Amino acid sequence: MRLFSKLRMTLLSVFRRSQASSHLDDEIRYHLERQIEENISAGMSPEDARSAALRKFGNPALLRDQTRDAWTGGWLDSLTRDTKYVARSLARTPGFTSIAVFIIALGIGSNLALFTLVHRVLLNPLPYPDPDQLVSIYEHESVATRMLTCP
Amino acid sequence: MGKPSDLLQGTLDLLILKTLLLEPLHGWAIAKRIQQLSGEVLQVQQGSLYPALHRLEQQGWIKAKWAESETGRQAKFYALTAAGRSQLEKEAANWNRLSAAINLVVGEA
Numbered sequence: 582m583r584l585f586s587k588l589r590m591t592l593l594s595v596f597r598r599s600q601a602s603s604h605l606d607d608e609i610r611y612h613l614e615r616q617i618e619e620n621i622s623a624g625m626s627p628e629d630a631r632s633a634a635l636r637k638f639g640n641p642a643l644l645r646d647q648t649r650d651a652w653t654g655g656w657l658d659s660l661t662r663d664t665k666y667v668a669r670s671l672a673r674t675p676g677f678t679s680i681a682v683f684i685i686a687l688g689i690g691s692n693l694a695l696f697t698l699v700h701r702v703l704l705n706p707l708p709y710p711d712p713d714q715l716v717s718i719y720e721h722e723s724v725a726t727r728m729l730t731c732p
Numbered sequence: 733m734g735k736p737s738d739l740l741q742g743t744l745d746l747l748i749l750k751t752l753l754l755e756p757l758h759g760w761a762i763a764k765r766i767q768q769l770s771g772e773v774l775q776v777q778q779g780s781l782y783p784a785l786h787r788l789e790q791q792g793w794i795k796a797k798w799a800e801s802e803t804g805r806q807a808k809f810y811a812l813t814a815a816g817r818s819q820l821e822k823e824a825a826n827w828n829r830l831s832a833a834i835n836l837v838v839g840e841a
Contacts, residue, residue, distance in 0.1 A: 590792070605782075608759060609779075611758070611801075612778065637777070638777070639780060652786065
């Protein structure tokens, strides 16, 4: 049962990441508001209340990042972000991208052609029965033949 | 024994789980309750509760729900799960063993 809920949490962290992120912001904002209210009712001015609350809380941006690190599926998030960045950079330099794609295609294509040929001709067994008993007959020029044919 | 930060992280988890044993609370209430129950001795940096709370939620010891708080605004309430309850007992036992051992070494008895 715990495994199921852990799996559910992982899927949610992957697919509802932006929603979780805005929820976290709400959570931190609520906390700071409550602390500021408590400080004000204790007699501080609004600015003092705010800075006292922030001091007691810590650095909100840092803590937000630390909390996000605690979510699973972070590696998938960074992988997606890096892939999008790469795609954008490649789209910005079409000349380089087309040449690189062409060379890679050439490499893959020629390798494919060569290995297909090797596979079909050399490695595949011949399409008739008992191919290993096939012999080849050829004529070897002997002394007698040469004496007969020379004028 | 791990790095000092490991020890603190473990004890913060224990404090949070114990605080949620009685009733579901939101983050700010948990901070205040820990402060109260410890007789104002434990003044945890309040923000460090949130990475701990989210980590405990990811592990399945607590579950979260958005609900209306006592001030009328929406807040995220955390509640202990059954797995969290048994984890609390385990961690409390570990803590007792650890603090007893440290007491022996420091020579309190």
